[in-house]
Amino acid sequence: MNREEQIRLENIADTEHEIFALLKQRYSPRIFEEKMISEKDLNRLFEAVRWSASSFNRQPWRFIYAKKGEDGYTSILECLTDGNKKWADNAPLLMITLFKEDNDEGEKNFYALHDLGLSLGNMTIQAQYMGIGLHHMAGIDQEKAQKMFEVSDGFKVASALALGYYGGNIEALPEDLKKREVAERKRKRIDQFAFHGKWKN
Secondary structure (H helix, E strand, O other): OOHHHHHHHHOOOOOOOOOOHHHHHOOOOOOOOOOOOOHHHHHHHHHHHHOOOOHHHOOOEEEEEEEOOOHHHHHHHHHEOHHHHOOHHHOOEEEEEEEEOEOOOOOEOOOHHHHHHHHHHHHHHHHHHOOEEEEEEOOEOHHHHHHHOOOOOOEEEEEEEEEEEOOOOHHHOOHHHHHHHHOOOOOOOHHHOOOOOOOOO
16 A cells, blocks of 8 residues: 555544445545546536536536646636645646526525535535545635636636545645645534534534
């Protein structure tokens, strides 16, 4: 077993209750195999998005993606925060997520971000099934991305993604990120966010 395989094994969640294996195995890598995601596999990820739950079936999600070496890839990278720029170019594919702000009646769609999140959940688990790691990034300059990609009025940039097959060389990371890549994973206890019958602070 090589170092990268060991990292992936160590990142399996130590759950308190048994859950679906793909959920336990999912984590957000900063290193990836130097292999482009195939068009077939990319379409499978978007097919998973297509069948996500969506309020009134409005499907407000949108995506802009680019492969390493393409101008669009460089543009997405330029929109990321400095912290994400330190590692994101390890990914063979970068993506921006967007949502449609209004419904077809011209009213604000309160559930648009909720639906985008559901679609990304579908994509994430489909990717895990295919051996593809997704690293979701909040660290993106949304306004810069809006202008750079000339996003139509009524649509908003939400987040960014780095995608690639699991693998890669941890030595590609700076020292601080090497430590984060292998750090113990922690989560809040269930009783800190799920309340039975009444609100708890």
